[in-house]
Amino acid sequence: MSLLIADQIGKNYQVGEVVIPALRGVSFEIEPSSFVSFIGPSGSGKTTLLNLIGCLDSPTTGRLTVAGSDVGKLDRRQGAAFRGANIGFIFQDFNLLPVLTVYENIEYPLLMVQKVPSGERRKRVSALLEAVGMADQRDKYPDQISGGQKQRVAVARALVTNPKLVLADEPTANLDHKTAYLVLELMKEMRNEFKTTFIFSTHDPKIVGEAEIIYMLEDGELKGKEIKGGRNNG
Amino acid sequence: MGNLFKIAIRNLLRYKRRTLLTASLITVGVVFVLVFIAVSGTFKNMMIAQITDSSIGHLQVHRKGYVASIETLPINLNIKGGAIAKLETILAEQPEIASWSPRIKFGGMFSNFTETSSIRITAIDPEKEFRTAPLLPARVMDGSKDLKRGEILIPELLARGMKMKPGDIAVIVATNADGSVNGKQFTVTGILESATGPGGRDGYIHMDDAREVLRMDGQQVSEFAIRLKDFGQLHKFSDKLEGLLSQTLNQQNKPVFEIHTWEKLSPFFNIARMIDLMTFFIKIMLIAIVLISIMNVMIMAVYERIREIGTIAAIGTKPGTILNMFVIEGFCMGIAGAIIGNIVGIGLIFILNMLKLTYDFGRDKGIVLQANISPADILVISATVIIVSVIASLQPALKASRMEPIKALRHV
Numbered sequence: 001m002s003l004l005i006a007d008q009i010g011k012n013y014q015v016g017e018v019v020i021p022a023l024r025g026v027s028f029e030i031e032p033s034s035f036v037s038f039i040g041p042s043g044s045g046k047t048t049l050l051n052l053i054g055c056l057d058s059p060t061t062g063r064l065t066v067a068g069s070d071v072g073k074l075d076r077r078q079g080a081a082f083r084g085a086n087i088g089f090i091f092q093d094f095n096l097l098p099v100l101t102v103y104e105n106i107e108y109p110l111l112m113v114q115k116v117p118s119g120e121r122r123k124r125v126s127a128l129l130e131a132v133g134m135a136d137q138r139d140k141y142p143d144q145i146s147g148g149q150k151q152r153v154a155v156a157r158a159l160v161t162n163p164k165l166v167l168a169d170e171p172t173a174n175l176d177h178k179t180a181y182l183v184l185e186l187m188k189e190m191r192n193e194f195k196t197t198f199i200f201s202t203h204d205p206k207i208v209g210e211a212e213i214i215y216m217l218e219d220g221e222l223k224g225k226e227i228k229g230g231r232n233n234g
Numbered sequence: 235m236g237n238l239f240k241i242a243i244r245n246l247l248r249y250k251r252r253t254l255l256t257a258s259l260i261t262v263g264v265v266f267v268l269v270f271i272a273v274s275g276t277f278k279n280m281m282i283a284q285i286t287d288s289s290i291g292h293l294q295v296h297r298k299g300y301v302a303s304i305e306t307l308p309i310n311l312n313i314k315g316g317a318i319a320k321l322e323t324i325l326a327e328q329p330e331i332a333s334w335s336p337r338i339k340f341g342g343m344f345s346n347f348t349e350t351s352s353i354r355i356t357a358i359d360p361e362k363e364f365r366t367a368p369l370l371p372a373r374v375m376d377g378s379k380d381l382k383r384g385e386i387l388i389p390e391l392l393a394r395g396m397k398m399k400p401g402d403i404a405v406i407v408a409t410n411a412d413g414s415v416n417g418k419q420f421t422v423t424g425i426l427e428s429a430t431g432p433g434g435r436d437g438y439i440h441m442d443d444a445r446e447v448l449r450m451d452g453q454q455v456s457e458f459a460i461r462l463k464d465f466g467q468l469h470k471f472s473d474k475l476e477g478l479l480s481q482t483l484n485q486q487n488k489p490v491f492e493i494h495t496w497e498k499l500s501p502f503f504n505i506a507r508m509i510d511l512m513t514f515f516i517k518i519m520l521i522a523i524v525l526i527s528i529m530n531v532m533i534m535a536v537y538e539r540i541r542e543i544g545t546i547a548a549i550g551t552k553p554g555t556i557l558n559m560f561v562i563e564g565f566c567m568g569i570a571g572a573i574i575g576n577i578v579g580i581g582l583i584f585i586l587n588m589l590k591l592t593y594d595f596g597r598d599k600g601i602v603l604q605a606n607i608s609p610a611d612i613l614v615i616s617a618t619v620i621i622v623s624v625i626a627s628l629q630p631a632l633k634a635s636r637m638e639p640i641k642a643l644r645h646v
Contacts, residue, residue, distance in 0.1 A: 076553065089545075109549050
């Protein structure tokens with residue numbers, strides 16, 4: 001069964017009296033444990049689509065089902081609960097909480113969102129710290145580590161709740177090329193280890209190749225789908 | 235909850251200077267209120283003690299209707315015969331009472347044979363009166379503090395105006411209940427300084443002399459002044475005594491007695507009320523300081539952390555948790571301000587008492603300031619600061635909790 005089903009979803013934004021369509025009738029399905037990338041130029045609708053998938057916004061038209069739930073129908077509180085249980089986020093600017101250490105940043109969703117007991121928390125956070133290679137930096141604050149390290153911490157934080165899906169909007173945009181590859185490699189490794197679906201957006205053609213499934217967006221429309229080793233238009 | 239506190243404290247420490255400034259502002263407010271309450275409360279209590287202990291007593295019992303006509307000191311409204319015995323029996327049964335003193339009050343003319351002036355006379359049983367108004371003897375500024383039959387303590391006002399001194403002879407002339415006039419010669423035994431209250435023309439004579447001047451048949455008393463063991467129980471006891479006295483009815487089935495606490499008998503109560511009012515406004519100022527400073531800081535905190543709010547909301551933090559996070563920050567600042575303010579305030583009060591500052595009140599010179607603050611006042615002020623801090627944080631916290639994560643994440 002598909003983890004994600006987008007059925008003719010559209011999203012319009014109202015700017016003054018003008019309605020701007022950001023997405024127009026986009027349909028696709030994503031299976032569990034996929035490593036998917038949405039690519040396209042700026043303004044193509046990548047971020048809008050990721051926001052809809054992440055329950056941060058609701059589609060104007062169409063139906064979007066994530067992990068069996070019609071996310072367009074969730075209210076604020078239900079949306080927060082759904083995100084906390086099913087979705088991990090990796091942000092372009094890392095968005096680590098500056099008052100928390102590396103360890104505490106990873107622990108945060110378990111502590112404040114899922115209310116996981118301390119023993120289990122410790123186990124999961126320590127395992128992820130090892131997995132992302134940040135165990136020796138656990139007591140440092142975000143302003144004491146590099147950009148690449150911050151994104152590793154962000155990856156660990158996104159995975160710590162064992163989500164079905166991790167969304168990453170331009171996760172490598174603020175990283176140098178070498179670090180960007182390392183972060184993507186890490187995400188892939190995590191997908192292999194935890195069987196979590198990763199969806200990321202990018203407009204960097206050099207890292208697009210890392211994805212196993214690539215969706216191409218242009219002017220809010222899905223223009224193509226490429227599966228590693230072949231291309232499938234429409 | 236402990237983790238919310240940890241995050242809140244770290245966020246407060248993140249902007250050390252701002253947090254310190256706000257906490258200092260609250261501290262200064264708390265210190266100011268504590269010291270003001272301590273000093274003004276001490277002054278008020280001293281003033282009340284002066285008024286009650288030097289003339290009025292803590293409360294008084296009169297015949298019903300007497301106080302309404304008290305300016306004319308009506309002797310036809312005195313408590314008489316059986317009612318006095320009944321009242322004394324009731325008073326004797328009250329464990330809260332330290333002492334009581336019966337008084338006969340009347341107006342008359344005071345003459346030194348060359349000049350005549352009006353005078354208000356309070357006739358007393360000296361032993362009972364000095365127990366009930368223990369500061370009365372201290373008001374004798376010249377002459378004897380004793381009062382025997384045939385002697386009079388005259389007010390300083392008359393003594394100065396009529397150039398009289400202890401040992402001089404004076405005559406009191408008064409109209410008695412049946413309308414006839416009578417007079418009696420007295421020896422001035424002492425000069426009384428003005429009481430802090432309506433005592434500028436009050437002289438004191440012995441109860442038996444008053445009966446003679448007024449040609450009274452049988453026992454008559456204008457008022458009973460009562461002193462309590464614990465002044466703090468004044469209103470509770472007043473209510474109790476009122477209940478007991480209301481059972482004594484006259485032939486028209488109406489209460490015989492009326493009871494008044496010192497507040498209703500002395501104009502100085504208005505000064506005490508004014509001190510209370512000033513204290514109230516000082517507290518309002520403290521509330522305003524806390525409200526504005528905490529709200530300002532929290533609004534800034536929310537504005538500066540919009541992206542962080544978006545991040546934690548996106549990863550599933552419930553709006554209630556975000557609300558608590560910011561409210562706890564305000565709460566922590568309030569707690570810090572209250573604790574430091576209390577420590578500094580109590581320290582300052584201690585130093586004030588160590589310095590033994592003096593002040594004058596009426597004729598009392600060099601009264602040593604003994605500032606005092608009750609634990610109840612400290613608790614009320616601390617609770618007020620903390621509650622107001624929480625209320626001040628609510629609006630910014632609500633704003634943070636209601637933020638759309640998508641908009642918050644886009645914030646630059």
